[in-house]
Amino acid sequence: MTSDSSSAAISIQGLCKTYQVKGQAEDKRALDDVSFDVPAGSIFGLLGPNGAGKSTLINILAGLVNKTGGQASIWGFDIDAHPRNAKASIGIVNQEITFDPFFTPIETLEIQAGLYGVPKRERRSMELLRAVHLDDKANAYARTLSGGMKRRLMVAKAMVHAPPVLVLDEPTAGVDIELRQQLWAYVRELNQAGVTVVLTTHYLEEAEELCDRIAIINHGRLIANQPTRELVGMAQEKVVSVTIDRDLTQAPAAACFEKIALKGTRVLEITYRKNKVNAGEVLAAIADNGLGIVDVSTKEPDLEDVFLHLTRAG
Numbered sequence: 001m002t003s004d005s006s007s008a009a010i011s012i013q014g015l016c017k018t019y020q021v022k023g024q025a026e027d028k029r030a031l032d033d034v035s036f037d038v039p040a041g042s043i044f045g046l047l048g049p050n051g052a053g054k055s056t057l058i059n060i061l062a063g064l065v066n067k068t069g070g071q072a073s074i075w076g077f078d079i080d081a082h083p084r085n086a087k088a089s090i091g092i093v094n095q096e097i098t099f100d101p102f103f104t105p106i107e108t109l110e111i112q113a114g115l116y117g118v119p120k121r122e123r124r125s126m127e128l129l130r131a132v133h134l135d136d137k138a139n140a141y142a143r144t145l146s147g148g149m150k151r152r153l154m155v156a157k158a159m160v161h162a163p164p165v166l167v168l169d170e171p172t173a174g175v176d177i178e179l180r181q182q183l184w185a186y187v188r189e190l191n192q193a194g195v196t197v198v199l200t201t202h203y204l205e206e207a208e209e210l211c212d213r214i215a216i217i218n219h220g221r222l223i224a225n226q227p228t229r230e231l232v233g234m235a236q237e238k239v240v241s242v243t244i245d246r247d248l249t250q251a252p253a254a255a256c257f258e259k260i261a262l263k264g265t266r267v268l269e270i271t272y273r274k275n276k277v278n279a280g281e282v283l284a285a286i287a288d289n290g291l292g293i294v295d296v297s298t299k300e301p302d303l304e305d306v307f308l309h310l311t312r313a314g
């Protein structure tokens, strides 16, 4: 890392991207003033629904898409001022599988290392193939590899220049569970060896299990950026729906409610933290307001609910 940089492996400030769409009067705003840092040494999750702007962000870092505003630096190198150093500091595994099917895995890695100017004596092609359990396929045509093997080869390909930062864009989409576990074990190994990992995934349990920190993007805007345990902590929030015996125009208040909303005139939707109060105390607080309880239903959220809640609100 350069001496003037902080401990951020990636630093993004006010990043914007608008695409001009042919035949449409309005530009498409894919990223809208996005700022966050990826701490060096972390496994960082970038989540968001389809079309949220994740690929756009990653493609800007990769130098494949030009941003329309803001700044980004990788390992302390500004992508505009030091594009070559920035590029050398990052390895990216894209969603699409991209390599020549007529080359063997070992040739694929050697060619990639050549493209990055890695001297022959510093190349680690066989070591990389061993790491992704493809050493026995070193000399097979890439087209004969299974889908999972191709993905693993993509990871090895992204690592040929030993970048300090590795970005995995939906690497396990369509990959079976066993293989996913293998891939994650390798990601953990790389991380333990000091590589900062950024991954986008639709599998929330996966993000929860692997990532130290999670950022959520929705409609091009950053709507969460927290340590994973804090985000999961939000799932400590439980929601209870209480139907009461009379019409209200305003929801009552009580200290034990995190949030309360009046749905229609007779249903109160109360959010409370299950580590602070229990449902009995919540119901007692309603009764204390002089209200009779007709019906009660509860719902236990998980990270998926937190995600849906945040992305729907956005």
Ligand SMILES: Nc1ncnc2c1ncn2[C@@H]1O[C@H](COP(=O)(O)OP(=O)(O)OP(=O)(O)O)[C@@H](O)[C@H]1O
Pocket (backbone or CB within 6 Å): 019, 020, 021, 028, 029, 030, 048, 049, 050, 051, 052, 053, 054, 055, 056, 057
């Ligand atoms: N080249 C382009 N021209 C016009 N609009 C684009 C272009 N690329 C992406 N977009 C739009 O920008 C928005 C963000 O797209 P992006 O691919 O970054 O989302 P994403 O979060 O990566 O989604 P996914 O998970 O489906 O890959 C979408 O509305 C998309 O339609």
